[in-house]
Structures are given as structure tokens and as C-alpha cells.
Amino acid sequence: MTNQDDTGRYASSPCMAGEVAPDYFDPLAVDPAQARDVARWRRSERARLRDARQSLSVSERAAVGTALCAHLRELLADRFGGAIGKVFSAYWPIKGEPDLRPLMAELHAAGVTVCLPIVEQKSAPLVFRRWTPDTRMVRGDWNIPVPPPEAERLVPDITLAPLMGWDANGYRLGYGGGYFDRTLAALAPRPFTIGIGFQSAQLATIYPQPHDIPLDVILTEAGQQQISLQR
Numbered sequence: 049m050t051n052q053d054d055t056g057r058y059a060s061s062p063c064m065a066g067e068v069a070p071d072y073f074d075p076l077a078v079d080p081a082q083a084r085d086v087a088r089w090r091r092s093e094r095a096r097l098r099d100a101r102q103s104l105s106v107s108e109r110a111a112v113g114t115a116l117c118a119h120l121r122e123l124l125a126d127r128f129g130g131a132i133g134k135v136f137s138a139y140w141p142i143k144g145e146p147d148l149r150p151l152m153a154e155l156h157a158a159g160v161t162v163c164l165p166i167v168e169q170k171s172a173p174l175v176f177r178r179w180t181p182d183t184r185m186v187r188g189d190w191n192i193p194v195p196p197p198e199a200e201r202l203v204p205d206i207t208l209a210p211l212m213g214w215d216a217n218g219y220r221l222g223y224g225g226g227y228f229d230r231t232l233a234a235l236a237p238r239p240f241t242i243g244i245g246f247q248s249a250q251l252a253t254i255y256p257q258p259h260d261i262p263l264d265v266i267l268t269e270a271g272q273q274q275i276s277l278q279r
Contacts (some may be wrong), residue, residue: 137204211245
């Protein structure tokens with residue numbers, strides 16, 4: 049890829065990671081042929097789920113976003129006292145993802161430190177830059193708004209993970225670049241991770257591979273989903 053900012057670093061949402069490494073699979077997988085079969089299946093499922101999501105009307109997407117904001121607000125209140133004093137990583141919505149920006153602003157006003165994940169270096173863990181409603185956003189790769197390079201870097205206590213698909217074992221079908229799993233593997237302690245997606249995107253399985261890390265919670269417009277403890 050040649051799209052870089054003037055610092056020489058990649059500045060884009062992890063949601064576009066599949067366009068950085070569309071054939072990503074973990075070379076440490078037990079069976080490379082099986083890993084490639086799974087990678088092909090996942091590419092097909094991503095395309096199907098993306099088309100279904102983008103076919104929703106503006107009002108349908110808005111209703112999903114409103115419902116998810118309510119469920120997330122309740123979850124943060126119940127588990128983290130509203131996340132006051134915590135570092136909370138959200139995301140900037142693209143490609144029909146649920147829009148949680150109203151809740152981001154609400155959390156900031158309540159005393160939560162909000163940040164956004166950024167791809168600064170190809171095939172490396174994400175970094176997190178602080179966001180506020182007054183942040184002067186800049187255009188990163190693929191024209192996605194991101195906080196500027198001078199924004200404070202943070203390490204999240206709680207992080208959201210936008211989902212293309214998900215299964216009842218808590219595994220996430222992402223965008224295919226492997227950035228989110230690399231990031232969770234690199235962070236110590238690992239942040240509490242909440243998957244955000246559509247109820248209709250549930251899959252029987254994502255065929256988890258050795259690099260896949262299960263999420264702590266999955267939220268859809270229908271509420272918190274039951275995650276099996278058998279992984």
C-alpha cells in the first residue's frame with residue numbers, strides 16, 4: 049500500500065484492515081490448507097454480510113444504532129459504574145456499521161476518556177488516540193476521519209469491536225486484516241472487549257483459528273447475547 053500520511057505512518061480505521069491484508073491467515077495454524085479454506089470461506093461471508101448490512105434503509109440503521117447505544121449504556125453502568133474514569137475505545141462508523149457517536153459524546157461529557165483505534169503501521173497492533181467532540185479530525189487512509197497524530201495516545205480499559213459476523217462462542221468475524229487480534233494479544237492487561245454488531249449477522253461458527261481471540265461480550269440491537277463457555 050502506498051497511502052500514507054506525511055509522518056510515514058498508516059492512519060486509518062481498523063475496519064478497513066481487510067483491504068490491507070485480504071488474505072490474512074495465521075501461519076502458526078496447525079493445518080495451513082485448512083487455514084486457507086477458512087480464509088476463503090470468511091471472505092465469502094464478509095461479502096454476503098456486508099451486502100446485507102448495506103441494503104438496510106437509513107431509518108433501519110438508525111434504529112439499530114439507537115438500540116445498541118441503550119444496551120451499551122446499560123452494560124457500562126452495570127459492570128463499570130458508567131465507565132467514569134476509564135479509558136473507553138470506540139470506533140468511527142463506516143460501511144453501514146452501527147453509529148454510536150452520540151453515546152461517545154455522552155460518555156465524554158460524563159467523565160469517560162474516549163479514544164479511537166488507529167492503524168499506524170501495517171501488520172502491527174493498533175494504537176489508540178484520544179477523541180473528544182472538539183477533536184479536529186483528519187483524513188486517514190481510505191478517507192476515514194481519525195484523531196490527528198498529536199492527539200494523546202492511550203491504552204484502553206474497555207474496547208468496542210465492530211463485527212461483520214459473530215458466533216455463540218464469542219468469536220468475531222472481522223474485516224480480515226488480523227489487526228484487532230494482534231492488538232488484543234499485545235495488550236497486557238487485555239481490555240474488556242465488547243463486540244458490536246447486527247443480530248442478523250450471527251453465524252453457526254466462524255471456524256476459529258489459533259489467532260482468533262474470543263470477546264467478553266457481544267451486543268446486538270436485541271441486547272446482550274449469551275456466550276457459550278465451551279471454547
